[in-house]
Amino acid sequence: xxxxxxxxxxxxxxxxxxxxxxxxxxxxxxxxxxxxxxxxxxxxxxxxxxxxxxxxxxxxxxxxxxxxxxxxxxxxxxxxxxxxxxxxxxxxxxxxxxxxxxxxxxxxxxxxxxxxxxxxxxxxxxxxxxxxxxxxxxxxxxxxxxxxxxxxxxxxxxxxxxxxxxxxxxxxxxxxxxxxxxxxxxxxxxxxxxxxxxxxxxxxxxxxxxxxxxxxxxxxxxxxxxxxxxxxxxxxxxxxxxxxxxxxxxxxxxxxxxxxxxxxxxxxxxxxxxxxxxxxxxxxxxxxxxxxxxxxxxxxxxxxxxxxxxxxxxxxxxxxxxx
Amino acid sequence: xxxxxxxxxxxxxxxxxxxxxxxxxxxxxxxxxxxxxxxxxxxxxxxxxxxxxxxxxxxxxxxxxxxxxxxxxxxxxxxxxxxxxxxxxxxxxxxxxxxxxxxxxxxxxxxxxxxxxxxxxxx
Numbered sequence: 527x528x529x530x531x532x533x534x535x536x537x538x539x540x541x542x543x544x545x546x547x548x549x550x551x552x553x554x555x556x557x558x559x560x561x562x563x564x565x566x567x568x569x570x571x572x573x574x575x576x577x578x579x580x581x582x583x584x585x586x587x588x589x590x591x592x593x594x595x596x597x598x599x600x601x602x603x604x605x606x607x608x609x610x611x612x613x614x615x616x617x618x619x620x621x622x623x624x625x626x627x628x629x630x631x632x633x634x635x636x637x638x639x640x641x642x643x644x645x646x647x648x649x650x651x652x653x654x655x656x657x658x659x660x661x662x663x664x665x666x667x668x669x670x671x672x673x674x675x676x677x678x679x680x681x682x683x684x685x686x687x688x689x690x691x692x693x694x695x696x697x698x699x700x701x702x703x704x705x706x707x708x709x710x711x712x713x714x715x716x717x718x719x720x721x722x723x724x725x726x727x728x729x730x731x732x733x734x735x736x737x738x739x740x741x742x743x744x745x746x747x748x749x750x751x752x753x754x755x756x757x758x759x760x761x762x763x764x765x766x767x768x769x770x771x772x773x774x775x776x777x778x779x780x781x782x783x784x785x786x787x788x789x790x791x792x793x794x795x796x797x798x799x800x801x802x803x804x805x806x807x808x809x810x811x812x813x814x815x816x817x818x819x820x821x822x823x824x825x826x827x828x829x830x831x832x833x834x835x836x837x838x839x840x841x842x843x844x845x846x847x848x849x
Numbered sequence: 850x851x852x853x854x855x856x857x858x859x860x861x862x863x864x865x866x867x868x869x870x871x872x873x874x875x876x877x878x879x880x881x882x883x884x885x886x887x888x889x890x891x892x893x894x895x896x897x898x899x900x901x902x903x904x905x906x907x908x909x910x911x912x913x914x915x916x917x918x919x920x921x922x923x924x925x926x927x928x929x930x931x932x933x934x935x936x937x938x939x940x941x942x943x944x945x946x947x948x949x950x951x952x953x954x955x956x957x958x959x960x961x962x963x964x965x966x967x968x969x970x971x972x
Contacts, residue, residue, distance in 0.1 A: 805897060805906075810954050814897025814909040817950065821910030822897060835950035839943065842952055 542714045545687040549713065549734075550706045552626040552690050559622045566611060626691050629670030629704045637663065638674045641682030641695040641717065644724035644826060645789060645802040655748050657777070660789030662797050664733045666740040667710050675701040680722060686715035686732050694719060707734035714803065723825035729803030750777045751792045751848055761844020764837045773828070776848065788828060794848045801826075809842055816841065876919070876932045878966045881959075886967030889960045898951070902971055912951060918971040925949065935968065936961045 548557040636652035648659045651674075665671045675684055677695035685692040686705065693703040707713065717728040735743065754762050765771055775785020777792040794800075797807050801823055805811035815822060817838065818830040833841070887904060890896065896907025900914035921930050925946045928934040937944075939961040942951035956964070 806892070806894060808892075808894050808954070809952050810894030811897040812894075813950070813952050814894065814911045817898065817911035818909065821908055833950070835943075835948045838950045839952055 543687050543716070547688055549709050549711060550689040551630065551708065552704070552706065553688055555622050555625045556691060559618060562618060563615060566615065570611070629672075629706060631670060633670040633672035633704055635665065635669070635671040636674075637671060638676060639663075639684055639695070641675070641677045641679075641684065641721070643679050643722050644717070644728040644823070646728070646730045647789065648730075650744070650747070653744075657748050657792070658775070658790040659747060659793065659797070661730045661799060661802050662733065663705075663730065664735055664740055664743045665705060665707060666737040667707055667734045669737070670704045670706045673703050673705060675703065681719050682717045682721050682728070683719035684715065685718040686713050688713045689715075689732060692718050705732065707732070710734050710736060712798075716803070724823045727802060727804045727823050729799075731798060731803060733798075746796070747793055750779055753778070754844060754847065758844040758847050760837075760840035761842070761847075764833070764841040765844060768831055768833050768837065768841065770831075770841075791845065791848060795846050796849055809846060812845060813838060813842055876965075876969045878932050878936075878962050878969070881962040881966035883963070883967040883970050886960075886963035886965070889956070889963050890967060893954050893956060895964075901968075915968060915971060918968040920972065925951075932962075932965055932969070935965045939964055 545553060546557055546560065548554040634653070635650075638649040638651055640647035640649070646661050648661070648663055650657050650659070663671075673684070673693075675693055675695040677697050680697065682695040683692055684690075684695055684703070689707050690703060690705045693701055695701060711734055713732040713734065715730050715732060717725055719725075721728065765776075771784035773785065773788035775782040775790045775792070777783075777790070782790070782792075795807070799805060800807045800812060801815055801819065804823060805815060815828075816831050817833065819826055819828045820830055890901060890904050890907070895901060896904050896909055898909040898911035899907060900909065900916060901907035902916055918930075924930050924934055924938050925942070928938060928945060936958060939956055940958055941953050942949050943953055
């Protein structure tokens with residue numbers, strides 16, 4: 527009953543972010559290993575509890591003629607079989623580590639992911655020209671993408687359970703991994719190493735697109751921000767006067783304006799979420815986040831912004847124009 | 850010891866009064882659904898500015914908390930809290946309060962009626 531119940535639970539893992547719902551080559555290998563270990567554990571549990579039950583409930587009234595003094599049974603059951611299982615699973619583990627270490631073909635897309643308290647900086651390095659975005663990676667379906675993982679503050683861990691193996695991001699060390707999705711989709715990932723107060727709200731999305739759509743997205747992101755029109759001029763002023771510019775960059779022409787601390791906002795309106803996957807990217811959430819992000823993600827590094835109603839409306843108009 | 854009769858009558862009466870205080874909204878809004886309103890509130894991100902009981906993640910502190918909305922007297926500091934005013938306010942806040950920080954989110958009148966229906970369930 528319990529076993530059937532657990533199996534039902536496991537098979538219900540079609541939900542987002544389940545490693546048992548693999549959509550890429552590396553995660554498929556990991557899921558296979560997981561199921562092999564699971565069924566071995568089930569078999570061992572059945573044998574152990576079966577033997578225990580037999581020992582407890584076997585008939586005892588007759589003289590015990592079947593009892594054996596030979597240690598052979600115990601050697602076989604207690605030493606040989608466990609050794610075979612342990613060596614076998616060790617071999618399988620090694621095989622999985624090797625199979626997930628490098629992609630099948632050399633990656634054509636090269637990214638740097640910087641884990642920060644508590645969001646993800648995403649730098650597209652190759653193919654150039656390079657640019658920076660946040661909390662949302664786009665990748666071409668069926669092609670491996672190389673990821674260089676950095677952490678300037680504390681240890682984070684990059685994990686998209688449906689696509690790739692968990693890889694730590696360690697200050698002072700550059701780790702690398704790769705990611706590949708075999709089906710188009712929006713895959714959620716999150717920080718998998720406790721990194722402080724808002725660790726639980728440090729998510730991101732990996733959007734796997736057919737190659738032509740990916741190229742179109744890449745070309746749009748590589749462009750600088752659209753020159754603000756007359757409708758955005760007050761918003762541009764507020765972006766400076768309210769201090770946004772001190773932390774957030776917006777790329778115009780050849781160089782970026784401001785930034786260095788928070789997410790790059792050049793194409794903010796093209797992203798599906800804000801605040802590292804915490805909120806849908808719409809006018810309501812953006813406004814509440816700007817005015818008082820501390821109520822939404824207490825302890826995050828963005829201070830509440832003292833701003834008048836009209837200035838907020840103008841700033842929202844400007845930010846929403848950054849497509 | 851037996852309770853005197855008048856007390857029993859009083860007690861029963863109080864129970865009846867209490868039982869009549871069910872989850873009926875303060876104002877009924879025709880063709881509006883509080884359940885749909887709750888989903889609409891979630892999709893527009895109202896909760897990033899307002900604490901709204903019963904809405905997931907609605908812990909914002911940019912605007913006033915909407916706790917006990919049905920018992921509030923005034924909307925936006927100057928409009929009487931009636932369904933018509935509430936719906937009109939949600940659809941276009943700057944029209945009724947120039948200078949307000951509450952943005953016009955593109956909420957349709959039908960959606961605003963659903964949202965209002967939900968808010969009036971908050972006692």
